[in-house]
Amino acid sequence: MIMKSLSASAQRVQDALNAAEIETTIVEYDVPARTSAEAAVVLGCSVAQIAKSLVFKTTSGLPVLVIASGANRVDEAKVSALVGETIGRADAAFVRECTGYAIGGIPPLGHVRMLPALIDRELLRFDTVYAAGGTPHAMFPLLPTDLVRVANGTVADVALLAN
Numbered sequence: 001m002i003m004k005s006l007s008a009s010a011q012r013v014q015d016a017l018n019a020a021e022i023e024t025t026i027v028e029y030d031v032p033a034r035t036s037a038e039a040a041v042v043l044g045c046s047v048a049q050i051a052k053s054l055v056f057k058t059t060s061g062l063p064v065l066v067i068a069s070g071a072n073r074v075d076e077a078k079v080s081a082l083v084g085e086t087i088g089r090a091d092a093a094f095v096r097e098c099t100g101y102a103i104g105g106i107p108p109l110g111h112v113r114m115l116p117a118l119i120d121r122e123l124l125r126f127d128t129v130y131a132a133g134g135t136p137h138a139m140f141p142l143l144p145t146d147l148v149r150v151a152n153g154t155v156a157d158v159a160l161l162a163n
Contacts, residue, residue, distance in 0.1 A: 004028070009101060009134035016110030017140070020150045026133035026140045034104035034136045036070025043130050043139060047071045051123055051131040051147055053106040055095045055115070056087040063090065063098040065115040067108050067131075067151055069122040072159035082118060082156055105135040109150040117153035124148075124155065 006014055006028060014026045033039035036050040043050075050070030055063055056079065064083055068074050080086045095103050100112035108117070108131050123129050124144045131147065133140050148155060 007135055007138070009105065010138040011134075012100070013107040013110045013134040013138070013140075016107075017142075017150070020109065020146075022142055022146050022150060024140045024142050026138050028133070028135065028137045029139070030137070032104070032136035033132075033139065039130065039132075039139060040070065045128075045130060048122065049126050049129050051108060051120075051129045053099075053108050053132060055090045055098060055106065057090040057094055058083060058085040058087050060085060063094070063113075063115050065099075065108075065111075065117040065151065065153075066120070066158055067117060067123070067147065067153060068120040068158055072120055072122060074120075074158050075160040078156075078158055078160075079118060082154075082158070083116070101132075101134055102136075105132045105138060107132050107134050108147055108153075110134070114152070117151040118156045118158050119148050119151060119153040120158050121155045122159060 040047040048071035
């Protein structure tokens with residue numbers, strides 16, 4: 001069986017996973033998955049198992065990575081309280097500058113600079129979660145405990161409560 005080589009962005013993430021001694025393999029699918037719902041369909045898992053990586057920007061200009069369950073919306077007020085500064089969504093240029101990846105494919109590790117990370121505690125309910133692997137076509141499974149470790153993250157309540 002001949003394996004298709006990974007794109008450069010996905011290979012950077014695979015290299016970071018290998019360096020972190022995470023035994024998983026990034027797969028690049030023919031269909032892009034730019035949203036958690038699209039990823040869940042491609043992977044055949046629940047939306048809640050998708051570990052979406054979102055970059056926010058503090059008022060002082062610092063990046064904050066939030067890795068949330070695909071079923072949850074991030075409560076910016078909770079995240080602001082956790083980081084001690086007001087946050088807002090980062091634009092595409094800022095995200096690429098801080099992570100080295102485009103929105104829709106941001107992995108939880110392998111960024112161009114170290115980002116403080118908050119991890120949605122809801123992700124720890126699952127045996128396996130799935131994260132983006134550097135492009136909207138690339139995804140990989142991992143244990144929630146490995147996710148926390150590779151992202152150097154703090155587990156926190158970051159979800160917006162449903163009404």
